[in-house]
Amino acid sequence: xxxxxxxxxxxxxxxxxxxxxxxxxxxxxxxxxxxxxxxxxxxxxxxxxxxxxxxxxxxxxxxxxxxxxxxxxxxxxxxxxxxxxxxxxxxxxxxxxxxxxxxxxxxxxxxxxxxxxxxxxxxxxxxxxx
Amino acid sequence: xxxxxxxxxxxxxxxxxxxxxxxxxxxxxxxxxxxxxxxxxxxxxxxxxxxxxxxxxxxxxxxxxxxxxxxxxxxxxxxxxxxxxxxxxxxxxxxxxxxxxxxxxxxxxxxxxxxxxxxxxxxxxxxxxxxxxxxxxxxxxxxxxxxxxxxxxxxxxxxxxxxxxxxxxxxxxxxxxxxxxxxxxxxxxxxxxxxxxxxxxxxxxxxxxxxxxxxxxxxxxxxxxxxxxxxxxxxxxxxxxxxxxxxxxxxxxxxxxxxxxxxxxxxxx
Numbered sequence: 001x002x003x004x005x006x007x008x009x010x011x012x013x014x015x016x017x018x019x020x021x022x023x024x025x026x027x028x029x030x031x032x033x034x035x036x037x038x039x040x041x042x043x044x045x046x047x048x049x050x051x052x053x054x055x056x057x058x059x060x061x062x063x064x065x066x067x068x069x070x071x072x073x074x075x076x077x078x079x080x081x082x083x084x085x086x087x088x089x090x091x092x093x094x095x096x097x098x099x100x101x102x103x104x105x106x107x108x109x110x111x112x113x114x115x116x117x118x119x120x121x122x123x124x125x126x127x128x129x130x
Numbered sequence: 131x132x133x134x135x136x137x138x139x140x141x142x143x144x145x146x147x148x149x150x151x152x153x154x155x156x157x158x159x160x161x162x163x164x165x166x167x168x169x170x171x172x173x174x175x176x177x178x179x180x181x182x183x184x185x186x187x188x189x190x191x192x193x194x195x196x197x198x199x200x201x202x203x204x205x206x207x208x209x210x211x212x213x214x215x216x217x218x219x220x221x222x223x224x225x226x227x228x229x230x231x232x233x234x235x236x237x238x239x240x241x242x243x244x245x246x247x248x249x250x251x252x253x254x255x256x257x258x259x260x261x262x263x264x265x266x267x268x269x270x271x272x273x274x275x276x277x278x279x280x281x282x283x284x285x286x287x288x289x290x291x292x293x294x295x296x297x298x299x300x301x302x303x304x305x306x307x308x309x310x311x312x313x314x315x316x317x318x319x320x321x322x323x324x325x326x327x328x329x330x331x332x333x334x335x336x337x338x339x340x341x342x343x344x345x346x347x348x349x350x351x352x353x354x355x356x357x358x359x360x361x362x363x364x365x366x367x368x369x370x371x372x373x374x375x376x377x378x379x380x381x382x383x384x385x386x387x388x389x390x391x392x393x394x395x396x397x398x399x
Contacts, residue, residue, distance in 0.1 A: 012396075026386050026393040057385050083394060121385070 012058070013080045014066055021061035023117060025081060027098070027127060029054055054098060054124040061111075063118045071103040071120070079124070100125035139217040151225050152242065152301035159214050165207040170223045172283075172305040173298030174204060180276030190275070194220065225303035231311055236288075240307050243295055249315045250285040258282060279309065286312045328352060336363065343370060 012019045032050030058067065058079075070077055079098040105121040133148050147156040155167045182197040183190055198216040201223050207215060231238040238245050258281040262274040283297055287308070290297070300308065323329045328337070328348075337351045340359070343366055351359070386393055 022396050024393060024395045026391050028385075028388055028391040055385070081394065 011082050013082075014070075015077050016080075017066065019058070019060060019064055019066070021064070023059040023061060023111070025056065025058050027054055027056035027124075029127065052126070054127045056098065056101075056122050056124065058120045058122065060118055060120070062116055064120070067103050067106070067120045070101075071106060074102065077101050079122075095130045097128045097130060098122075098124035098126075099128070137218075137221070139221050142214070142217060144215075144218050150301075151222070151303035155222070157215065157218055159211075163211050163214060165202070165211055165215055166205065167201075167207075167219070167222050168205045170201060170204070170225075170302040170305075171298060172300040172308075173280075175223060175302065175305055176276035176280050178276075179279070180274055183275045197223070223302050225301070225306035228303060228307035228310060231307060238311055240304060240311075242304060243300075244291040245308065246288040247286050247312060247315060248288055250282060254281075254285045255316075258285075282316060283308070283312055286315060339363075339366070 012022050012025060029052060031052040034048045034050065035044040036046040036048055038045045058064075060067070069075070079101050081094075081096045081098075083094045083096070101122050101124040103120050103122050107119050107121075109117050109119065111117050133146075135146050135148050137144050137146060143160050145158040149155065152169050154169065156164060157167060158164050178197055178200045179192075182193045182200065184193060195216065198219045199212055201219040202212045202215060205219075207219075229241065231240045233239075236246050236248060238247055258278050261281070262278040264272055264274065266272050280297075287297060327333060336359070337348055340346055340351050340362060341348060344362070354362075385391060
């Protein structure tokens, strides 16, 4: 079951600039893994972990030209999300930073209200929570 | 007249008075102990296989020690000599290196006999599989391997020449050669097919297309002249044009379906 957060007051910044019309941001951390075998044993004797990367999707209303440019030019950017439930000073907040992001693809769709939405698939080197 | 030969098995050097696997043989160990081995018949071989083959999660395993002891008990060898002559008993039951028979049509010429063979049908095999499975006292499913192999042999061996020969009395060398030949007829070598030209993607696609459209078996397709196959394919293209099958597997998995995905939904004010 995926973990779902809902943030009422939030901002997503790409290289410090806000993303307008953001609907959702989803991400998962993917770690390469290899089981180590040994002759004479039917069990693995150890596990070797490899690259860890972050795969994500950003869903925006209509489209986002900044992300389109990053996709066309295959350029790197940083994504910072400041998540806050409401405007109260003591409302819980979380900041997630995605480093060395690349946009890898995009797809189009329609949401329930008939508005066009664009989904941008991206990958990042790491995600940090501050 | 028996040949005096020496053979080393599992680092034990035996001396044998060998006249063929269909005749009794005397054998001596390095320290002078002697036993007489009787011809090991197919019937006894399959019965013993059944008792000593165990079905495990990783496949069939043979309890080699138990199998060897059964051979020596059959030959009435003294019990204290069983451990010493166990490797020789296994060699005796294996029948040595069986040369491949020569073939003319469906008649196979083995070293000491001829046999008319045919592949068994799928119906024969399903019936044998169903008949040879049973439940033991503990409720575990067991498989009667000996009975299965005997059913396969009885279905595949049409005649034996000389006619007085019976399957159950064949000696170990004949058993080995016959079982190998019948298994080759009835069991495919899937690795060999995949590696052969007939297993290439193009050949597989065209073969299956003709099998589906015409109700043929792969053997019928492969034995048809190539020009005839081309004519058939062309006629099929006219009457049943091929369409590209686009990927239409079940529901596709989206990124958010993964259990470890974190989703942040931004709600409107």
